[in-house]
Amino acid sequence: MRLLSLMMLFSSLIILSGCASNKIQMDIKKDTFGKAGNGRQVDIYTLTNANGIQVRITNYGAVVQSLIVPDRDGKYEDVVLGYDKLEDYLKDSPYFGAIVGRYGNRIAKGKFTLDGVEYTLATNNGANHLHGGLTGLDKVVWDAKPVKKENEVGVELTCLSKDGEEGYPGNLQSTVVYTLNNANELHIEYTSSTDKATPVNLTHHGYFNLSGNCKTDILSHEIWINADYFTPVDEGLIPTGELRSVKGTPMNLAIPAVIGAGINEDDRQLKYGLGYDHNWVLNDVDGTMKLQASLYEPVSGRMMEVYTVEPGLQFYSGNFLDGSNVGKSGKEYKHRYGLCLETQHYPDSPNKPEFPSTVLRPGETYHTKTIYKFTVK
Ligand code: GLA
Numbered sequence: 001m002r003l004l005s006l007m008m009l010f011s012s013l014i015i016l017s018g019c020a021s022n023k024i025q026m027d028i029k030k031d032t033f034g035k036a037g038n039g040r041q042v043d044i045y046t047l048t049n050a051n052g053i054q055v056r057i058t059n060y061g062a063v064v065q066s067l068i069v070p071d072r073d074g075k076y077e078d079v080v081l082g083y084d085k086l087e088d089y090l091k092d093s094p095y096f097g098a099i100v101g102r103y104g105n106r107i108a109k110g111k112f113t114l115d116g117v118e119y120t121l122a123t124n125n126g127a128n129h130l131h132g133g134l135t136g137l138d139k140v141v142w143d144a145k146p147v148k149k150e151n152e153v154g155v156e157l158t159c160l161s162k163d164g165e166e167g168y169p170g171n172l173q174s175t176v177v178y179t180l181n182n183a184n185e186l187h188i189e190y191t192s193s194t195d196k197a198t199p200v201n202l203t204h205h206g207y208f209n210l211s212g213n214c215k216t217d218i219l220s221h222e223i224w225i226n227a228d229y230f231t232p233v234d235e236g237l238i239p240t241g242e243l244r245s246v247k248g249t250p251m252n253l254a255i256p257a258v259i260g261a262g263i264n265e266d267d268r269q270l271k272y273g274l275g276y277d278h279n280w281v282l283n284d285v286d287g288t289m290k291l292q293a294s295l296y297e298p299v300s301g302r303m304m305e306v307y308t309v310e311p312g313l314q315f316y317s318g319n320f321l322d323g324s325n326v327g328k329s330g331k332e333y334k335h336r337y338g339l340c341l342e343t344q345h346y347p348d349s350p351n352k353p354e355f356p357s358t359v360l361r362p363g364e365t366y367h368t369k370t371i372y373k374f375t376v377k
Helices: 002-020 086-091 268-273
Strands: 027-035 041-048 054-058 063-070 076-078 098-100 111-114 117-120 143-149 152-161 172-181 185-194 203-205 222-225 227-231 277-282 290-296 302-308 312-316 340-344 366-376
Touching: 027 086, 027 143, 027 152, 041 143, 041 152, 041 172, 054 172, 143 172, 203 340, 222 312, 268 277, 290 312, 290 340, 302 340
Parallel strands: none
Antiparallel strands: 027 041, 041 054, 054 063, 063 076, 098 203, 111 117, 143 152, 152 172, 172 185, 185 366, 222 290, 227 277, 277 312, 290 302, 302 366, 312 340
16 A cells, blocks of 8 residues: 555656656747649748747748737737738738838839939839839748757748849849747848849838737837937828927837827828828937837736837838728727837938938848847736
8 A cells, every 4th residue: 555655656756747847848830821822832830939939920921920929917819910811811911920022111103213223113002112012022932941949949031032023123032030039039130132233121010919819909009119200201101301300299209108199199290191100210220239119018018129220110000900801810900900110221212312221232231130029017
């Protein structure tokens, strides 16, 4: 009898010690997501870190399809908008979670002159060019391979945008590496090279909603953007060229502000954007990684920090969402149910010599990086 209880004690100790070491393992898994219009197979990678954070990334448009992070009580929920099925991305997506380019944001009238040659790009936003044109990098199937290092898992995506595509000069070869680490950071690293001078401005177009599974709109989120100036726009959302102080205006987000507090103010810039849809001129830009923005949702306690080397940040408050995009788990993405924080060079830089240059020349390497870091407060 005594022997039996000793044996039972011994075996429960073994089970217990097994549990203690049963930590979540960093992991990367590949599944089929469907077939793109051209018949090419599309995959989806699931990245999990040791804290249970999970990111799903597909090689269609280099899209982050879901991003599951804990709230302050340890409840894991999705904080990005997107679709369950590839077909919905193929049909109609306002750039949900995608990499946009070659030029993220707008180029006036789809025209620019470089080294004395005038180029005409596809126009897809009224008279203007937006996010790379009709078939930007958000609508192509990228080549992908998994990346696994000691404390991070990721996906390396590559694509070639051919000379003349959407009107751009040069064969542009781009690599985007997404990595998730155990510090709860999603890193996005971009590298491009070209064989003819061309403008390049790649960014990530994730729609965030930290309430979790899109429970509320984003108006109660608190935002902070480290910027004393922004680039005011005309009716077509093309910058006028001016860098205007945010002081005394609803654009002042340098002191953390509840989005809903200023968004409906009687302000010409907000009227043009139908809300926030502007580029902030980030402070302290010196080419090194800086904490430049944060987003906080008070009910869940979820917080997201944005680090970047880029000089600008487009804050778009989901003004064009109207419920017609039915997303994950049948959720209707209504007005302002998601917001984008797109790290970038300023819009229309190819036509604004006074803005930091976006021109990449043969022999040079375009290299930029952004981190979205998740914490709770
Ligand atoms: C960007 C633009 C917005 C809008 C969205 C996509 O962020 O600045 O005006 O076009 O993309 O709907």
